[in-house]
Amino acid sequence: MANFYSILLTLVTIAAGLVWLYDAKFKKPTRLTRIAEEEQRLQQQLDDEARERLAPQGRVAEFAQSVFPILFVILIVRSFFYEPFRIPSASMMPTMLAGDFILVQKYSYSIRDPLFRTELFATGTPERGEIAVFKYPVNPQVDFIKRIIGTPGDRIIYRNKTLYLEPACVKQSAECPQLQVIERDVRPQDEVYFSRSTPLVRYREQIGTVEHDILIDPTIAPRTAYFYQQAGTAPDEWIVPEGHYFFMGDNRDNSEDSRYWGFVPQDNLVGRATFIWMSFEMNRDASSWLPQWVPTAVRWNRLGSVE
Missing domain, CATH: 1.20.5 (Single alpha-helices involved in coiled-coils or other helix-helix interfaces)
Incomplete structure (x- = not known):
């Protein structure tokens, strides 16, 4: 819970x-x-x-x-103000690793009462590129952490593992934004990330004003058939409704996110991830006499702000 x-x-x-x-x-x-x-x-x-x-x-x-x-x-x-969370999975690699402990800034978007999460007053607007914790829409008793890709009114396409974004048209603007390819560049890897035994390809991508790294598994075919189907759009296309957000994990082929279950209501947002305050390696052998939950090492180099 x-x-x-x-x-x-x-x-x-x-x-x-x-x-x-x-x-x-x-x-x-x-x-x-x-x-x-x-x-x-x-x-x-x-x-x-x-x-x-x-x-x-x-x-x-x-x-x-x-x-x-x-x-x-x-x-x-x-x-x-701030609440600690533990990263449980690899869906946000390489930005966040399983075993990272982060601080989530609770007042980033709104102030809510701690019992019923009723919004007392709004404090900010979620921006594209931010990493946020939210209540999983399918089961609000579970917390998820992903990156905000689309805000209300945005049109998003994820086709052949390429991300396209058409920002929402602002009424005061003389000209509406056009559909754009989110460019990405291959990054040199001093540390190789794997999905089972497959090495993942690391890219540099920019969403909004935030530059960050993502991982792609070249051995996995596009999973378009499993995508969430929004009425009136193509199978790999979504238009973010008012009051909702579209999230994706940085480990693109190993993340259960909005592509598969849809949009996140604003009321489900918990806060923005801001800082990694501790990071443990959990690579203990099954034959070890110590319990599996005992860390094997501290990753001191990972401590710091989140991008």
């Missing part, structure tokens, strides 16, 4: 806050009165240790008081 931790953190924070509030409003005055009466009887002020022995705070209330401020700060940061 993609939103499970947000819901759990919210409920635990509220519970801790209510326990602390109840103790402060109903229990603490009784303790203070008892201490005041004892100090008056003894005609001297008690130190903190003596006060605690005389009128101790309950363990549950003490624990709630100590953890609530920490939980509250974490909840605010995670819900409205």
Whole structure:
């Protein structure tokens, strides 16, 4: 459940806050009165240790008081500013690898409540070329991460592994943009990426203002027959509806994306990927005595901003 931790953190924070509030409003005055009466009887002020022995705070209330401020700060940061995500698959290679841990900027596009994800107010507009986390439209309980290829009104064609883009016509413009081929250049590879035993070809591509690398598997034929079919368009063509976005993975032949299941509603957007803060290699042999989830190495060179 993609939103499970947000819901759990919210409920635990509220519970801790209510326990602390109840103790402060109903229990603490009784303790203070008892201490005041004892100090008056003894005609001297008690130190903190003596006060605690005389009128101790309950363990549950003490624990709630100590953890609530920490939980509250974490909840605010995670819900409205930055949330960590782990890259689980190879669909975004070479930009992101399985085992990368990223920070997603939650306020990039809108501010939403952490429980029901209701939009409180918009803060920005998704742009072509950005990498974003979103709720998978087929199963919103799952988070996906891909690159934004098309924004509302764009016409997109993916034919013979070549990407074509016709940006939406802006009403104020005197002339509408024409269909353009997204040019790509072969990149020299100091590191070769594979799909099983097949080496992938690395290209440099530009979407919007963002330049990034993509991977193509030359052994895989175009999968047009499996593409999402939009009414009124060719089998390998899509026109992005209003309020929706078209996403693709950088590992073009190994990515389940909008080509296969359609468009992402704006309400499904979680935030923009901004930074890789940790990256682990997970190449442990099956014969190892350590569990498979234990990392084999840290890829320090991958830490940094995301393009």
